[in-house]
Amino acid sequence: MQTKGTVFRYNDNVDTDVIIPARYLNTIDPAELAAHCMEDIDATFVKRVKQGDIIVAAKNFGCGSSREHAPIAIKAAGISCVIAQSFARIFYRNAINIGLAILECPDAHDGIAAGDTVSVDFDTGKITNVTKGTTFQAAPFPPFMKELIAGGGLVPYVQAKLAAKK
């Protein structure tokens, strides 16, 4: 699986309160959530984002609350992949559970600028900055998580488990 898009670049500690502010949490509709995605950190994000675009961030992306609305909003806004130096653990879990692609890569943040075109190969973890002609290697997923993602997230996993019990 591959994706290619324009980069939105952010720094350390992008928290779930700026990804989707709590004032919008009175809905669970992905499209409504997406309409306010990143509003408090990047007011023009929603206007500029196109299907397939990529977020590149530094450390501890998604820190703060456990709201799954955060990865849901990012995914529904059209983002195909988030690349960060590290992720907050609940965000990491949530992204995998809902099938938002995320990659941990120590060097990508320094080597990619906002607006660059980047392509990602999820099988190999290879990230290519098409604009600059450079490449970066992301950490591969542990096998259990690969299985979870390949199966379509946690819900199909639960369905399979329940079926096996019967």
Added chain:
Amino acid sequence: MPMTMTQKILAQAAGLNQVEAGQLIEAKLDLVLGNDITAPVAIREFEKTGAGNVFDKSRVALVPDHFTPNKDIKAAEQCKMMRTFAHEKGIENYFEVGEVGVEHALLPERGLVGPGDVIIGADSHTCTYGALGAFSTGVGSTDMAAGMALGTAWFKVPAAFQFVLEGKLPKWVSGKDVILHIIGLTGVDGVLYRSMEYAGAGIANLTMDDRLCMANMAIEAGAKNGIFPIDDQTRAFLKEAGRAKYTEYAADKDAVYERVYTIDMSKLRSTVAFPHLPSNTRLAAESTHITVDQVVIGSCTNGRLSDFRVAAKIMAGRKVAKGLRCLVIPATQKIYLQALKEGLLTQFVEAGAVVSAPTCGPCLGGHMGILAKGERAVATTNRNFVGRMGHPESEVYLASPEVAAATAITGHITDPNEVA
């Protein structure tokens, strides 16, 4: 191989004699929690699993605390969805307005969490129950749905940092100052993926409310959980909460910690976290230049009885500074009632503060005290991210109830020693 306290609890819940850091396990759950923001998403996902019924009607807790009493029509619809689900599935621990409180104060008070339990909650501050020797951690809504369906969850066994607490806190310094000090040391991602395990003789000098506040903010250091050893204070708390059955675990003497911090609590002073990170800490005494529009005393961090007792002690007979709004929000009905009986609420109202029904309210910028552009609040809550309490250009300073009360009187950030 020796194990940490967290690892021992997880090993038992996974039916294993031994686990080690990094291992993926499937553990049995003692409780699955959700609130009015996260449960609606979880309910939608739960229905997709086709499970039909929850794994155990007595082991699911649904707590509508964030936007209640319903702040608007959409919030009312979300609560209705929870209520209907709870009714249909026969869930025993659903709490209606009138008995509801902020989840992480309510569940310990009701004896629903205890030593040795493995608990997931679709709320990041689920780590609070580590104060009682439980393994508890925040997850997302899909995890909650899976937990409700299967009664199990997958975990990566965490490594640990140890925090050795020595000595006794000075007057007007409390658990909040200890945890803010620690987060200032580690940074907001310093303990990422790991357990914060507490040890040391100083723990005996911390009240249960102090410990609940400290475990609550483990997530603010990026940790998976924060956990305290069990002592007589823990046992007394559990007895009072009506929790009779539980298993006590202790870390092996030779358990391995990736890092050990030793903290002499007698050296700590009132501490404040400046915007917009809980790790951005300074001493209150050095922050007096910050003028404040609003003070909030409440939340799952510091909305407990001892917090109101100490705040009332500082505020009694004094007036809230002119032009400042002071909000007092007891975390549960039980706390509210006791504060009422002790005359604390009278003292707050006489001082010019407003007392609210239990709710998360302003803590997450929900309702009941939202900040306008450019406004500043001192809050006993746990997060001060951009826009957390309202307008993206407003500011939140995190502090203890002692500092919050002193600040309410003077109108600027104040070390309680200056006024009391």
